[in-house]
Amino acid sequence: MLKLLGYNLAQASIPTTRVFRRRIAPLGLTQVEFTVLVLLATNPAVTQGQLGRTLGAAPSNLANLLSRLEGKGLIERRRSRRDARAQELALTRRGESLAKKALAASEGMEEGLLRHFSAGERAMLFELLQRVARLRHA
Amino acid sequence: MLKLLGYNLAQASIPTTRVFRRRIAPLGLTQVEFTVLVLLATNPAVTQGQLGRTLGAAPSNLANLLSRLEGKGLIERRRSRRDARAQELALTRRGESLAKKALAASEGMEEGLLRHFSAGERAMLFELLQRVARLRHA
């Protein structure tokens, strides 16, 4: 087995993706769509640019993704009053309701995945992953 | 920030992917192609099925990927003598040479990424990721 960080991240993503597909995809959401909904649920009036930088998505791809979510009636784009170039994102009623449902499902999902990890191991895993993620800004 | 495993794995993959693109992609390899070459360099006579199960790739997609690598003259497919349905994979001379070059580049890449992680932290990170990956078989 290869001792390379990128490879091991990809390998670890296999079971998490599989469980996502079983538990949350049936609600009609892909992984990124789910993430967008949950982020918007807790971050009001985020702009597309901010969201795109968080997700590491290129502006063009984000526009596509958001058009799809808008088409499904889950989000709205509103011109910002502070900067007429920017668009602020918000969940619709339907988006909020779906985000709540998906978030609830995700809790059971996490518990299933990390069942055999102690509290200390979970904390360590998340901390190390976040440190790797922060290398973006280094 | 979301405390979800899949999300944090995706976030951690952003810098590793970026560094890969800077250091190894210029050799003409995608991440999966790189992984295949390195795996074949150390595992002689692997069959497509074995490789596909390791990578978590569907047989149809693997066939595509391998045809591409074969087209580039990097690998060969040989009918297995023990099971005429299976194909054993091997690097060509050119594939071996490229695998060697890419593996060398990947060492500098890892060192750059994990520069501020102690030996203990690295060991912990890889062990936890491998435990998550092993959930595939659970």
Next chain:
DNA sequence: TATTGTTATACTCTATAACTATA
């Protein structure tokens, strides 16, 4: 009958470039 691999198809993701509107 089950397994190994291929072909075809469709959708999503990702990257780049050219563009509009606003700052």
Next chain:
DNA sequence: TATAGTTATAGAGTATAACAATA
């Protein structure tokens, strides 16, 4: 000039189904 977002395009990844050859 720079920034926010859109449109178009092309390559790569992913999932499903139908298929041929072999076990």
